[in-house]
Amino acid sequence: MAEEHYDILRRVNRLSKEARTGGSRRTTAELFSELESKLKGHFVEEENTLYRPLETVLGEDGPIMDMIEEHRMIQRSLVRAGAILWARTGHQTHPSELQRVCDSLDELIRSHIDKEEAVLFWLAAARGAI
Ligand SMILES: [Fe+2]
Numbered sequence: 001m002a003e004e005h006y007d008i009l010r011r012v013n014r015l016s017k018e019a020r021t022g023g024s025r026r027t028t029a030e031l032f033s034e035l036e037s038k039l040k041g042h043f044v045e046e047e048n049t050l051y052r053p054l055e056t057v058l059g060e061d062g063p064i065m066d067m068i069e070e071h072r073m074i075q076r077s078l079v080r081a082g083a084i085l086w087a088r089t090g091h092q093t094h095p096s097e098l099q100r101v102c103d104s105l106d107e108l109i110r111s112h113i114d115k116e117e118a119v120l121f122w123l124a125a126a127r128g129a130i
């Protein structure tokens, strides 16, 4: 899973850079679609193979509900970025708005992955949940 995290971080960083430097709409859209589909698969797998077993061990008062909520926040942020990316005002896009949403997506994903690697992986190993 750590390798997947690295791949996701690399992708969101590229997307953010592309949005910041006003790259082509097609490249930005491709990077966005790849990241979106990568994250969808990652979240499903992670919730089934890491979060559920951990929740069984830790109970509902543990951090899992918050982590699931972060997945939903990231998904909402993806929907916002997608809406901006596909929106047209005439034939204009909104580069600064797209840049802002991509930067916030980058920040959200980084902080989420940091928590998983610093806390959840360790907890799961220590409590025999994986
Ligand atoms: Fe996650």
Ligand SMILES: [Fe+2]
Pocket: 005, 042, 046, 113, 116
């Ligand atoms: Fe993850």
